[in-house]
Amino acid sequence: MSVRRSTVIFAWILLLPAVLYVTVIVAYPLVDTFILSFTDASLKKTTKWVGTANYDKIFNATFAEVIIRTFVWTAFSVAIKMIIGTFGAVMLNAAVPGRALFRVLTMPPWIVPMAIGIFMWGWMYNGQFGMISGMLQNWGLVDGPVAFLAHGSTAFWATIITDVWIGVPLVTLYMLASMQAIPQDLYEAAWTDGAGRFYRFRRITLPLLVPSMITMSMLSLIATFNSFDIIWILTQGGPNGDTTTMIIDTYRTAIGSKKYGEGAARAVLICIFLSIFCIAYFRVTHRLASGESR
């Protein structure tokens, strides 16, 4: 047996456990979702094929609203995460005393169990006794209590803000790392030529950060589209479905109402959207990588 051949076999032996695991726990369920979406599976013992009935049922005005809402929610959340996260990274990149501590202090929302952070926000959004409504009243900015999670439009924004809060640390750390990967001699050369700090930031830092910003936004897009815990704990998709995104809708149908078939059809749609994002992500990162080496 050639060395080359034994190497390949060895590589496959190393990979086999992880490949098998992911096949059973992720790939098989993915296929199963697709199959289930054409059945009337539920708690009943028997299931039968129903063709595209589940898909016909979900393509109606309410569901179109859910799709649009999901995209609007995701778009705002990603955009705000990127803005705040990059702002934080720029600030924490400055060589000022205390920055090591400040960097550690950005991590808690990401590291603490999500549910705990969300409980804290839930209390802050409370209308009667919560901090935000209370502060606004004490400062005379609003007349009476504002129950943020009880009204559609405020609940929509409240869930976005909490999602942003949980996502910002990762964006900040990622952008910080990208900034530190920028060669220092670029700054020194510009400094020698008399370029000011703001000029250096605008002409060196920002342009070189664009690829990282694109990569991070796409990763963030995929994670945000999947966001479940935040909305589920804060509003369970209410009031009146005003915070029901596709994931929440799927969970309600499948686990809440036990309509596995209809839920699976919804999950398939989510998978299709995610695949589009994923392909876009790979193409963009590939292009960025080949652009760099050119």
Place this chain on the structure above:
Amino acid sequence: MSPPAMINRYRWYELVGIYAGIFVFLTFILSPFVEGFLVSLKPLGLLFSSPYRFWPENGSFDAYRSMWVSVPGFARYIFNSFLISTIVTAVVLVLVVPSAYAFARFKFRGSGALLAAFLAVNMFSGAVLLIPLFRLMRSFGVLNTYFAMIVPGVAFLIPSGIWLLRTYMMRIPRELDEAAFVDGASHFYTLRRVILPIAMPGITVVAITTFIGSYAQQFIFALTFNSKTEYMPLPIGLYAYFGRQEVIWNELMAASFVGIAPAVILIFLMQRYLVAGLTAGAVKQ
């Protein structure tokens, strides 16, 4: 003075601007924790009173005592979270270390596509695959056991582990493997005696991030696949403070802080490795 020292010197107004920016940023990040901590100090009567008061007048640490009485099982929830996360971390390491080495060192037909397939797992949250996973757990007969939370949890932590460790291992000089190989060492011996010791810092980072990921994100599987109180992890266990009439907010917040304390201590001890490891994995893309 040399340029690197001069270039980092700030004028006073630049310093003011930077610190103001950091202050605003950290206020957003930390205010829920500050408020949560103050809530844990306030008596319930003060919490449910208007107008809102930020500072806890006659605050006390009573809630940190009474939380153990109102929910006697609370210690069990923390234990469950630790147990689940520890097992998840161990299984992830066993699966990730060999595959990361294979991806870092060997190029073979389909290796690129396979790596991409692993990374694609990252895009599905557990929520999308919940229905078949539920059926799968039911057919394994593990619903309402620890395994129902461990088995799916592992799968979704494998991809980032492979990615991180692969990046780390690619920086280990290839000459080391080759030297061992020329000396007649087998592939397996090379991995165990040459690569593993050198890769230890990278493996540590993967272990920490996996542990944190499992500790922080074990919500949806625990919510859906387990209904037995004695197996509940911390995030679900906290719902015990949601009474019929009202939420016991001060005890809920006290319990949250007690529950996150172990993870926070871990992070402060490990933060240097953590930031270095995470960023090493991230930037290389």
